[in-house]
Amino acid sequence: MVDLALAPEQEAMRDLAREFARREIRPVAARYDRAGEMPWPVLEKANEIGLLSFGLPEQFGGGGVPGGLVGLTNFVVMEELAWGCAAIATVIGSSIYAAGPVLAFGTPEQQQRWIPRFCDRTAVRLGAVCITEPQGGSDVGAMRTTFRRDGDEYVLDGTKCFITNGGIADVHVVFAVERPGAGWGGMAAFVVERDTPGLRTGRVEEKLGVRASHTAEVVLEGCRVPLDHRLGGEPAGRADGRGAGEAVPRHGPNPLALLQYSRMTYAATAVGLARAAFEYALDHARGRESFGEPIFRHQAVGAKLADMAMEIDAARLLLWRAGWMVDEGMPLARAEGSMAKCYAADVAVRVTQEAVQVLGGHGYMADHPVEKWYRDAKVYQIWEGTNEIQRVVIARALAGDA
Ligand SMILES: Cc1cc2nc3c(=O)[nH]c(=O)nc-3n(C[C@H](O)[C@H](O)[C@H](O)COP(=O)(O)OP(=O)(O)OC[C@H]3O[C@@H](n4cnc5c(N)ncnc54)[C@H](O)[C@@H]3O)c2cc1C
Missing domain, CATH: 2.40.110.10 (Butyryl-CoA Dehydrogenase, subunit A, domain 2)
Structure with a gap:
């Protein structure tokens, strides 16, 4: 059975993140972008309400949401935060980035030593x-x-x-x-x-x-x-994965195995960024007139908006499928995590580029956020493995050569 409805707890987390993005992130995003500075006050507020540690296991003081760092709840939250600002969402998400390898490769003692630090809601630890x-x-x-x-x-x-x-x-x-x-x-x-x-x-x-x-x-x-x-202890890690936490699937100390999962969070932020640009472009196309009618009625503009909407939904569905597979304990045998990251990154680049185009000259100016979103989008095709590498990984998985 496939059910795309969110559980009430997931909706509550989504609403918390959505409200935080609207109130605390969006209004300050341009300022931190221009200054090129870490948004410490935003990070501290996010930590206080549990938006840093919600994906970490409860036993260490985290929120213990199902699927942990690689489940559907995490994706839903990260999409909302990135709707506010992809850079600030990155700051929030990456603050606990180191917890992934500690959970995946660390012994129980190592997890007990380092994971609780990331769950301390009184002090941000990066x-x-x-x-x-x-x-x-x-x-x-x-x-x-x-x-x-x-x-x-x-x-x-x-x-x-x-x-x-x-x-x-x-x-x-x-x-x-x-x-x-x-x-x-x-x-x-x-x-x-x-x-x-x-x-x-x-x-x-x-x-x-x-x-x-x-x-x-x-x-x-x-x-x-x-x-x-040394994660996993002496001498060469624990190949059987014993001692791994519940938030990240178990592997030996191979960063690529971990990235197959962690990169899905980046797909979620790419979707949130693309959605922000689409919504802004749609609003503009409704209000702006040329040749006596709103520009969305010009087919060339309307078709762009239709493509944006389709591609964003398709990217989210690829990601949710991967999250659902993780939640169900299924292996990502066809590199479904790479599929989600690669496609969402390409969509973020295309959608933000088209959003600039829909706004015309206004889109190119810093008065509107779309030029920033266009600049922010490019990195998704590069980090957590470039999109060329994602395609290599997917092709190998399809050929049974993973
Ligand atoms: C803002 C930002 C933050 C980052 N944060 C981190 C971080 O926290 N930790 C971390 O470890 N890294 C981080 N990275 C690094 C990122 O993961 C790497 O930049 C990325 O993996 C690409 O490596 P590279 O830059 O050395 O490019 P290269 O490996 O030199 O690749 C150059 C080009 O060749 C292509 N290419 C290379 N090999 C192949 C191949 N076999 N087939 C097809 N094409 C190929 C690539 O796709 C790319 O287009 C970050 C990068 C950025 C931009």
């Missing part, structure tokens, strides 16, 4: 996940950041780039290999807390869009962490 490196992000197996054991510690060396919350996060999860070129076999993930000697913020990026989100290099120079900061 997480960061460090995978990408300057010489390439798509080819994760070619990673060069190394770890070596030295007595009771591990020593990390390397540079990670384009890291959301890089250097300012309380908890960084850093993926590294024993030898450059060792590929997946030798890969491990480590928790590195802020202020650990040897971890520093490198270059802070100036960006085209999602400018309210902090993106920076993370430099690791002889960075020492205790042995029990």
Whole structure:
């Protein structure tokens, strides 16, 4: 049986997020975009009402919504927040980003140590996940950041780039290999807390869009962490996945396995961003007249709006299917998470571009939010694996070569 109706608890979460987006996010979005600053007051308010930790397990103080970080409730909430502003939704969503690998790969002790920090509604604590490196992000197996054991510690060396919350996060999860070129076999993930000697913020990026989100290099120079900061414990993670939390499916310490799930949240924010642009363009097309009638009556404009509406609904349905599969405990065997992320990202780019076009010259000006949404949309085709890589992943899954 397929049922697209939301449960009353999901509707309540959606309404909470919708109201928060309308009242607290939309009015300040342009200001933080122009300043390129983290929206700390918004983040703090979101934390107070549980919008940061609702997807984390109840046993650690989170909201414990069904499906956790990768279920339908999470997608519904993230769509609403991104309707307010994709960058601020990213800031809210990425604050607990590091909880994903800790839940997926960490031992029960490690989960108990680090997850409750992200559930503290009195203080915002940021997480960061460090995978990408300057010489390439798509080819994760070619990673060069190394770890070596030295007595009771591990020593990390390397540079990670384009890291959301890089250097300012309380908890960084850093993926590294024993030898450059060792590929997946030798890969491990480590928790590195802020202020650990040897971890520093490198270059802070100036960006085209999602400018309210902090993106920076993370430099690791002889960075020492205790042995029990290796996720999954000694010596090479727990291949059986025992000890994994309930919010993220269980895997070995393979970041790609995790991304198949985490990227669905990005699909949700892409849908919210596209919906914001569509609604704004529709309103404008109803009110603006040319040649004696509202511009939506010109078929060229009406067809754009029809395409936008269809594509947004299709993107949401792809995402909800993936969320439903996760909630039902079904494997994403045809890379349904990648399908949702890839399609939603393309839709966000097309819809925001067309929204600018529907507004004409006004769309190009900073007086209207559509130029910002157009800039924000592009990143969805790049982060959490580029759309080219999503298509590679989908093709491999379809061919049974995942
Ligand atoms: C704002 C922002 C925030 C980010 N946050 C994080 C973060 O928090 N943590 C993190 O680890 N990373 C983060 N990233 C990095 C992001 O995941 C990478 O940029 C992305 O994976 C692409 O890697 P790359 O930039 O090195 O491009 P490359 O891997 O160099 O790719 C360049 C181009 O070649 C294409 N390409 C490469 N290989 C193939 C292939 N096999 N087939 C077809 N096409 C291919 C790519 O699709 C792309 O178009 C962030 C990026 C941005 C922009």
